[in-house]
Amino acid sequence: MRDRPGTFARHWILVRLLLTFFALCFLAAFIHAQQNNSKEELLTLPGEIGRSGGRLVVSLRGEPKTLNPLIAADARSREVIGVMQADLIHINRATQLTEPALAKSWKVSTDGLTYTLVLRTGLKFSDGQPMDADDVLFTFRVYLDENTHAPQRDLLIVGGKPIAVRKLDAQTVVFQFTKPYGVGERLFDGLAILPRHLLEKSFQEGKLGQIGSLGTAANQWAGLGPFRLKEYVAGQRLVLERNPYYWKSDGSGNRLPYLSELVFLFVPNADAQVLKFQSGETDMISQLGAENFSVLSRQQNGYTVSDAGPGLEYNFLFFNLNDLGEKASPEMQRKQKWFREVKFRQAVSAAADREAIVRLVYQGRGAAIWGLVAPGNKRWGDANLPRPPRSLDRARALLKEAGFSWTTGSNGESTLQDSDGKLVEFSILTSSSNADRSKMAALLQDDLKQLGMRVQVVPLEFRSLLDRVTQSKEYDACVMGVASYDADPNSDINVWLSSGGTHLWNPSQAHPATPWETEIDHLIEEQLSARTFDQRKKLYDRAQEILAEYQPMIFLASPDILAGAKNSVGNFHPAVLEPYILWNVEQLFLKNGGENAPR
Amino acid sequence: MIRRRNVRLWLLILAILHGIILCAGFSAPYDPIQQDRKNPYLPPMRPHFVDVGRRLHLRPFVYAVQLRPGTFDQYVEDTTQPRPLKFFLPGDRYRLFGLFQSRFHLFGADSDRVYLLGTDAFGRDQLSRIIFGGQISLLAGFLGSCLTLLIGWCVGAVSGYFGGWRDDVLMRLAELFLALPWLYLLFALRAFLPLTVNPLHAFFLIVAVLAGVGWARPARLVRGIVLSAKERDFVRAARGFGASNFYLLRRHILPEASSVLLTQAAILIPQYVLAEMTLSFLGLGVPEPVPSWGNLLSNLQQYSVLVSYWWMYLPALAMVPFFLGYLGLASALQERSDPYMIERRSLGSLA
Numbered sequence: 001m002r003d004r005p006g007t008f009a010r011h012w013i014l015v016r017l018l019l020t021f022f023a024l025c026f027l028a029a030f031i032h033a034q035q036n037n038s039k040e041e042l043l044t045l046p047g048e049i050g051r052s053g054g055r056l057v058v059s060l061r062g063e064p065k066t067l068n069p070l071i072a073a074d075a076r077s078r079e080v081i082g083v084m085q086a087d088l089i090h091i092n093r094a095t096q097l098t099e100p101a102l103a104k105s106w107k108v109s110t111d112g113l114t115y116t117l118v119l120r121t122g123l124k125f126s127d128g129q130p131m132d133a134d135d136v137l138f139t140f141r142v143y144l145d146e147n148t149h150a151p152q153r154d155l156l157i158v159g160g161k162p163i164a165v166r167k168l169d170a171q172t173v174v175f176q177f178t179k180p181y182g183v184g185e186r187l188f189d190g191l192a193i194l195p196r197h198l199l200e201k202s203f204q205e206g207k208l209g210q211i212g213s214l215g216t217a218a219n220q221w222a223g224l225g226p227f228r229l230k231e232y233v234a235g236q237r238l239v240l241e242r243n244p245y246y247w248k249s250d251g252s253g254n255r256l257p258y259l260s261e262l263v264f265l266f267v268p269n270a271d272a273q274v275l276k277f278q279s280g281e282t283d284m285i286s287q288l289g290a291e292n293f294s295v296l297s298r299q300q301n302g303y304t305v306s307d308a309g310p311g312l313e314y315n316f317l318f319f320n321l322n323d324l325g326e327k328a329s330p331e332m333q334r335k336q337k338w339f340r341e342v343k344f345r346q347a348v349s350a351a352a353d354r355e356a357i358v359r360l361v362y363q364g365r366g367a368a369i370w371g372l373v374a375p376g377n378k379r380w381g382d383a384n385l386p387r388p389p390r391s392l393d394r395a396r397a398l399l400k401e402a403g404f405s406w407t408t409g410s411n412g413e414s415t416l417q418d419s420d421g422k423l424v425e426f427s428i429l430t431s432s433s434n435a436d437r438s439k440m441a442a443l444l445q446d447d448l449k450q451l452g453m454r455v456q457v458v459p460l461e462f463r464s465l466l467d468r469v470t471q472s473k474e475y476d477a478c479v480m481g482v483a484s485y486d487a488d489p490n491s492d493i494n495v496w497l498s499s500g501g502t503h504l505w506n507p508s509q510a511h512p513a514t515p516w517e518t519e520i521d522h523l524i525e526e527q528l529s530a531r532t533f534d535q536r537k538k539l540y541d542r543a544q545e546i547l548a549e550y551q552p553m554i555f556l557a558s559p560d561i562l563a564g565a566k567n568s569v570g571n572f573h574p575a576v577l578e579p580y581i582l583w584n585v586e587q588l589f590l591k592n593g594g595e596n597a598p599r
Numbered sequence: 600m601i602r603r604r605n606v607r608l609w610l611l612i613l614a615i616l617h618g619i620i621l622c623a624g625f626s627a628p629y630d631p632i633q634q635d636r637k638n639p640y641l642p643p644m645r646p647h648f649v650d651v652g653r654r655l656h657l658r659p660f661v662y663a664v665q666l667r668p669g670t671f672d673q674y675v676e677d678t679t680q681p682r683p684l685k686f687f688l689p690g691d692r693y694r695l696f697g698l699f700q701s702r703f704h705l706f707g708a709d710s711d712r713v714y715l716l717g718t719d720a721f722g723r724d725q726l727s728r729i730i731f732g733g734q735i736s737l738l739a740g741f742l743g744s745c746l747t748l749l750i751g752w753c754v755g756a757v758s759g760y761f762g763g764w765r766d767d768v769l770m771r772l773a774e775l776f777l778a779l780p781w782l783y784l785l786f787a788l789r790a791f792l793p794l795t796v797n798p799l800h801a802f803f804l805i806v807a808v809l810a811g812v813g814w815a816r817p818a819r820l821v822r823g824i825v826l827s828a829k830e831r832d833f834v835r836a837a838r839g840f841g842a843s844n845f846y847l848l849r850r851h852i853l854p855e856a857s858s859v860l861l862t863q864a865a866i867l868i869p870q871y872v873l874a875e876m877t878l879s880f881l882g883l884g885v886p887e888p889v890p891s892w893g894n895l896l897s898n899l900q901q902y903s904v905l906v907s908y909w910w911m912y913l914p915a916l917a918m919v920p921f922f923l924g925y926l927g928l929a930s931a932l933q934e935r936s937d938p939y940m941i942e943r944r945s946l947g948s949l950a
Contacts, residue, residue, distance in 0.1 A: 271902035291903035294671065298907075356636045360720060363671035412692060432882060435901055439720060442887055446634050446721070456797065457887055464790075 040122030041104060042249040049250050050570050050589025055261035057282045058582070059273045063266045064238070067221060067229065068212025069192040070142065070150045078578075080238060080264060083585050084126075085192030086224035088117055088136070089185045093575035093583035096379070096487040098185050102131075102193055102224060102247070112180035112531050119171045124245035125195045126228035127219065133167040138196040140165040148208055152191055159529070180529045182536050183490045190485070195222045214238060226257040226586040238264040248586055258589035269433070277303070283569055286580040288562035289436060290363040296564055305564035310367045310375040311576040313483040315440060316553040317352070317428065319345065321505040322473045323513060335426055335476055338418060343402035345551040350388065350395040351447045357557045361439045365560040371544045372495065374558045376576040377487045382541040385548055395451055406452050416452030425454040426476035429468065432459035434481070440556060441479045470507055479556075480504065485578055489540055496524045496543060505552045516550050568592050606935055609928035616921055620733040624693030627727035628707045632888040633691070635712060635722030638664075640672040640908050643717040651678045658683045661713050672907070682708040717910035719898060723888075725910060729917045732890035735802060737921065740872035743809030747867060748860050750814035755821025755856070756848055760829055770822070773815035781812045789883055798889045805884055809871050817863050821856045828855045858932070865929035869922040876918070892918060
């Protein structure tokens with residue numbers, strides 16, 4: 001019993017030591033946590049709080065070509081890269097407005113020439129390496145380097161001069177323009193910030209274009225996006241896993257993304273995508289055609305399909321207005337004489353039954369269009385653009401004014417002939433893989449038959465079609481569609497400018513071929529350096545009106561964005577901008593907590 | 600003679616079937632390329648004899664259909680509007696056999712269009728398209744097999760009768776043709792052709808391709824017959840009397856092959872119709888909007904059509920009676936030609 005006080009004292013010392021130790025540990029942890037907190041500025045996203053875990057499966061129409069943003073040209077590669085990389089300033093696909101991303105804030109100088117971007121602190125690449133202003137400098141050096149041949153380079157050359165980038169401190173980067181740039185901070189959207197620590201060596205060796213194949217080892221590839229490379233099975237799938245260093249959190253402070261895995265299945269075509277979705281093998285589907293949409297909505301079975309409204313895709317008919325010079329055959333010269341006649345094109349436009357296209361091709365899930373700015377683009381549409389209804393009488397009157405006349409053939413059909421008495425016959429190319437556009441062409445064929453024009457529809461494999469339109473220029477007319485990637489009309493600048501590669505009716509001209517193309521060029525150049533939205537809008541409206549008057553592109557229709565997801569997928573909000581369903585991939589979650597096994 | 604009657608029976612059936620197709624302008628109610636944009640994917644209208652009031656009508660009628668509001672392809676029968684089917688009534692103009700102009704059609708309705716087999720994506724009458732499509736498909740099959748047999752006959756005769764190096768060259772060539780992956784060759788060929796092929800050229804292209812690809816088998820068959828026939832006693836005798844090669848071939852040897860060739864024709868025609876359908880299905884045939892059985896079926900390449908509109912399968916059924924007719928004729932011909940050679944020839948024709 002005498003021992004007791006001594007024992008107690010000994011114990012007391014031990015307890016005190018232990019307490020001190022724990023206190024110290026706690027303090028250290030606390031300080032560490034404090035430091036971490038001050039270092040890591042997570043971006044908090046509004047929206048439904050989800051559950052962590054699970055794997056989400058989506059399908060891609062074929063394999064992406066590359067993971068490398070510097071050489072990615074196909075939509076599939078861009079979709080995959082989109083979830084693996086991040087940009088400084090991002091366009092919110094739902095609001096179509098810019099938002100802070102890697103840059104937590106930015107300032108524009110009063111003259112509009114200097115953009116100062118402040119980076120978030122504590123940013124890390126998906127391999128755990130820190131990211132700072134040097135990575136940004138490196139990234140833009142790579143993009144602007146001529147030997148890299150990055151598609152982003154064109155965007156970064158403003159007024160013929162590349163953007164100058166300099167670093168103020170580890171978190172601050174300054175972008176200097178030589179001319180004010182109307183697009184403003186939207187420019188930064190989609191420009192992935194590259195990991196200097198992984199790419200600098202290849203850059204110096206000039207081999208950047210060769211890296212980033214799908215077979216790259218997972219530890220050799222990193223990004224700032226919500227997911228990182230895990231596994232690639234050739235011909236079957238690409239598996240991405242959650243990036244544990246991602247820089248966004250939800251409203252309750254959980255680090256995003258929720259999903260632990262994102263799987264891209266490679267399927268051959270749109271129908272296969274629908275089948276996979278129907279059988280429950282994939283959780284989400286986008287870019288649904290109207291017909292497949294109605295198939296899916298008829299038998300909704302554990303999934304929901306939704307119509308996000310008209311998107312930014314515009315489909316149009318255009319004629320070959322290229323200056324073919326010597327190589328044009330007499331027949332082609334004769335045809336081009338019609339095509340160059342404004343009234344001829346206006347007549348074709350007047351005869352096109354856009355309403356029937358919307359109803360028969362898109363089953364009513366689309367909108368008729370008369371201008372280049374698609375109806376999904378709310379801010380930039382021109383309310384004053386003429387939208388004349390279909391009128392065969394007007395079309396006939398226009399043709400008559402242009403010197404065309406009609407004869408009655410042996411079979412009792414009236415056929416159109418030009419002033420030299422030659423029958424008006426031409427062909428329309430369409431992409432054989434695009435059933436919608438083939439249908440459009442078939443409808444146009446019938447519309448134009450009513451004007452007495454003999455039209456043949458030629459379905460061609462898309463690549464050879466593109467080759468004919470942009471390289472060999474051996475075609476009469478073509479039905480094509482373009483999907484703008486942004487709601488700012490500058491994303492279509494190469495369609496507008498006569499020097500642009502996708503100025504489809506007569507691409508890459510050294511000098512504008514017609515006065516109205518010259519005028520459009522001027523308007524577009526002018527708006528590039530206009531400072532306010534209203535100024536730009538006015539210039540764009542004028543350009544649209546010129547296009548509507550001269551009809552080098554006869555705009556037809558724009559489809560709705562149709563998508564679907566299993567009911568178990570949370571935060572499914574399809575947008576009309578690419579990537580339609582994966583734009584908020586970090587917030588997507590599985591309501592049943594990853595039990596999304598195939599049915 | 601049961602067998603002879605058999606042949607006649609089959610010939611009669613085929614004649615009726617071909618008559619329908621040949622007089623497509625008359626037997627089809629509408630112009631096959633005319634679009635009715637208000638009625639896309641309209642399901643087949645059912646002919647009725649008994650109306651909703653349970654009254655019996657001697658004249659069949661269909662009910663008018665209306666699009667269910669807010670839908671694209673859901674139609675409801677409007678039982679208040681019966682549309683009696685009329686026969687031999689005037690409609691779209693057409694030319695029979697490319698010669699006689701006429702406006703009369705086998706059947707139709709007065710006020711509205713009737714679609715007994717439904718419509719396609721553009722509201723074109725499926726029945727008219729099937730009937731007109733048959734013209735292309737059957738004619739391609741017929742011309743293709745005639746050309747094939749002609750080539751096969753000549754090559755086989757030369758090869759079998761003269762023998763020696765000619766035989767070697769021709770038979771190696773035939774083997775080469777048998778071994779070619781012709782479908783891929785066709786795709787390659789199409790890439791070299793001019794961009795726009797008008798329907799007539801496309802049609803003759805198909806015929807030429809079918810014949811060019813298929814001549815090797817009949818040639819080998821004919822060669823075998825010629826080989827055995829030229830050693831027959833009466834042929835030797837004729838030669839002894841000083842008959843020329845050409846006379847021998849014409850008078851004594853090739854007639855031996857004629858019954859085989861007839862049987863071959865009856866087998867080849869349906870095969871070639873099927874081949875035309877395959878080519879058109881793959882987009883190598885006559886271009887839209889001209890119908891052929893193959894490009895009518897090519898709509899089924901789209902999954903949504905496949906699962907939503909069952910009447911788009913009907914063009915596939917259209918060929919069934921024709922095929923049965925031809926195959927029946929082939930076996931009847933085979934029996935008639937020589938009962939003792941059935942076994943050998945059926946083997947030969949299957950090869």
